[in-house]
Structures are given as C-alpha cells and as structure tokens.
C-alpha cells in the first residue's frame with residue numbers, strides 16, 4: 001500500500017462523532033483529551049484501522065495536537081495503522097513465550113498462511129503480527145486474535161484447529 005493510501009480517508013460520519021461525544025461526556029469538560037483512546041477505538045471499530053487523516057479528525061475534535069494523537073496510535077499495538085485482514089493474529093515474541101516454542105508457533109503460522117510476519121493473506125482473511133508480552137507468560141506461548149481473544153499454550157495442532165475453524169466460519 002502506498003503512503004498516500006495510508007494517509008487518505010474520508011471525513012468521519014456524524015454518527016461517529018456522536019459516539020465520540022458519549023466518550024467525551026465521561027470526563028470533566030476541560031479534559032476532552034481523556035477520550036482519545038476510546039475515540040481511536042471507535043474509529044478502528046468502524047473503519048478497521050486508523051489513518052493519519054482519522055487521527056487528525058480525532059485531534060481536532062478533542063482539541064489536541066495531531067502528533068499527540070499519533071503518539072497514542074503508535075504506542076499501542078491494538079491500533080491498526082493500515083488496513084488488516086478480518087482476523088489479526090498477534091503472536092507474542094517476547095522471551096518467555098520464545099523459550100516455550102513461541103518461534104515454532106510463529107513459523108507454523110507463517111507456513112500455514114503462506115505469509116510472513118506483518119503481511120496479510122491475499123484473500124484478506126488473516127494478518128500476522130508480532131506482539132509484546134501480553135502478561136500471560138505462564139500460559140505461553142500465546143497469541144491474540146483481533147486484540148481481544150487470547151489463545152494460550154499454543155501448539156502446531158492448536159494453530160491448525162484455530163485456522164481451520166476461522167476459515168470454516170467464512171464458508
């Protein structure tokens with residue numbers, strides 16, 4: 001994807017700003033920026049990712065410098081800075097997971113999906129990404145599906161079951 005495509009985005013609809021307002025209302029009037037993470041999450045929920053243009057619209061709405069919003073988007077793994085597949089798989093690559101077959105899990109996923117870390121399958125179904133520690137080292141190796149569903153004690157067999165199940169859900 002070109003950098004222009006990453007920047008481009010249509011104006012956010014009024015319904016999205018109405019959702020922003022509900023989040024802003026949860027904080028004191030002079031602390032609108034407290035809603036920045038919630039607003040970015042709304043953008044991602046509705047568009048699937050957060051473009052630079054969306055960041056600017058959030059910044060303007062909350063009265064923040066665009067760079068401050070960009071810092072939030074780039075700090076947290078959960079915000080997609082470019083379009084991703086329907087299922088985003090984040091494999092933890094930190095040491096405890098890597099000491100318990102995390103690399104095997106990652107390579108098996110790359111093999112099964114035919115993509116490398118950071119790529120999306122041609123059918124738009126899967127995006128493979130790495131993740132920092134998600135605080136579940138005792139359950140390693142772990143991966144997250146769409147930032148919400150944690151899969152623990154992953155093995156090649158469990159990976160196969162998960163991929164088959166997600167593909168079947170599309171059929």
Ligand code: FES
Nearest residue numbers: 092094097133137
């Ligand atoms: S290192 Fe993977 S969850 Fe902590």
